[in-house]
Amino acid sequence: MKAIVCNQFGQPNTLQYQEVATPSPKEDEILISVKACSVNFPDTLIIQGKYQFRPPFPFSPGSDVAGIVLQVGKQRSPFKVGDAVVGFVPFGGFAEQVLIKSSDCFPKPKGMTMVNAAAFLLAYGTSYHALKDRANLLKDETVLVLGASGGVGLTAVELAKLMGAKVIAAASTKEKLALCQQFGADEVIHYQEENLKDRVKELTNGKGVDVIFDPVGGSFSEAALRAIAWKGRHLVVGFANGEIPKIPVNLTLLKGASIVGVFWGAFAQKEPQKSLANIQQLLTWFSKGKINPHIDKTYSLQDAPKALEDMMQRKVKGKIVIDMEL
Numbered sequence: 001m002k003a004i005v006c007n008q009f010g011q012p013n014t015l016q017y018q019e020v021a022t023p024s025p026k027e028d029e030i031l032i033s034v035k036a037c038s039v040n041f042p043d044t045l046i047i048q049g050k051y052q053f054r055p056p057f058p059f060s061p062g063s064d065v066a067g068i069v070l071q072v073g074k075q076r077s078p079f080k081v082g083d084a085v086v087g088f089v090p091f092g093g094f095a096e097q098v099l100i101k102s103s104d105c106f107p108k109p110k111g112m113t114m115v116n117a118a119a120f121l122l123a124y125g126t127s128y129h130a131l132k133d134r135a136n137l138l139k140d141e142t143v144l145v146l147g148a149s150g151g152v153g154l155t156a157v158e159l160a161k162l163m164g165a166k167v168i169a170a171a172s173t174k175e176k177l178a179l180c181q182q183f184g185a186d187e188v189i190h191y192q193e194e195n196l197k198d199r200v201k202e203l204t205n206g207k208g209v210d211v212i213f214d215p216v217g218g219s220f221s222e223a224a225l226r227a228i229a230w231k232g233r234h235l236v237v238g239f240a241n242g243e244i245p246k247i248p249v250n251l252t253l254l255k256g257a258s259i260v261g262v263f264w265g266a267f268a269q270k271e272p273q274k275s276l277a278n279i280q281q282l283l284t285w286f287s288k289g290k291i292n293p294h295i296d297k298t299y300s301l302q303d304a305p306k307a308l309e310d311m312m313q314r315k316v317k318g319k320i321v322i323d324m325e326l
């Protein structure tokens, strides 16, 4: 089979499109024919050796997969050959076939395309876990989303709105902000041109925001925290900006506020029942037409390095997906 392979840590242009051996499923695994795999920011980090773990070489990046079951391991599985599934792997998705644990797979809803299915789990799973389980978001609260047009950011805008919150979206271009408005943002802040803290205070009549959804980091984190409301929750989702912020902790004392970590992958491993319930809720919302991922662009498997470059250069709105049919 063909795959995009990382033989050494480096930039996307060091990845190789090459032939690799097809793996066989162990007891609790299934082999799927990958039909689509979305691109997530961690894919840009794992190929550079900058992610939370470093897979042994050679490996393929890619986590968010949708496809058809080709083979089932010896252990009993809820899936059979030919089933259409959506699932999550630590890496290996930028390939024609991948092994996945049965427990990390879900039946693909009938009305969902393979591309939409691949764009679904990680972004919605993370945002929903963050807003529901980590922020305990209440109806009528105000949420500030940083990097709001990105993969997790845009799903946070959409979900916060669906959960009854008022949403302020912050992003770096007018086009990105316009997309956030299409996905339900009530207010927008162009954080390259406007002062983030002052604008948040203005938009909330001095009260500040109840929840900050922060997948960006850098200097925006402290600016946002300085505009948090009494008993606010600042969700630490990621550091797409490349800089892990050092926050003066007195800011939390002054507002009775919390800084709360979010790690969807670990949550899914440590609290599988809760994670499953979240995913079922998200798939139900999709089936009822209440949520739908925004697909900015699709790429062939061979063009996966270009997809990673586009993400690193901040060119992406919503999700980009490797479509094996291209």
Ligand SMILES: NC(=O)c1ccc[n+]([C@@H]2O[C@H](COP(=O)([O-])OP(=O)(O)OC[C@H]3O[C@@H](n4cnc5c(N)ncnc54)[C@H](OP(=O)(O)O)[C@@H]3O)[C@@H](O)[C@H]2O)c1
Pocket: 039, 040, 041, 042, 122, 126, 147, 148, 149, 150, 151, 152, 153, 170, 171, 172, 173, 176, 215, 216, 236, 237, 238, 239, 240, 241, 242, 262, 263, 264, 265, 311, 312, 313, 314, 316, 318
């Ligand atoms: N904690 C978890 O469980 C979890 C799960 C998934 C992802 N994440 C993390 O969440 C973050 C976002 O992931 P994603 O897949 O949504 O990425 P994405 O689609 O690329 O979105 C990231 C957003 O960050 C902003 N940004 C600011 N500075 C940037 C820079 N130097 N390079 C790239 N983007 C920059 C961009 O918006 P503007 O141009 O508008 O600033 C962009 O839209 C990443 O740090 C990822 O590792 C965490």
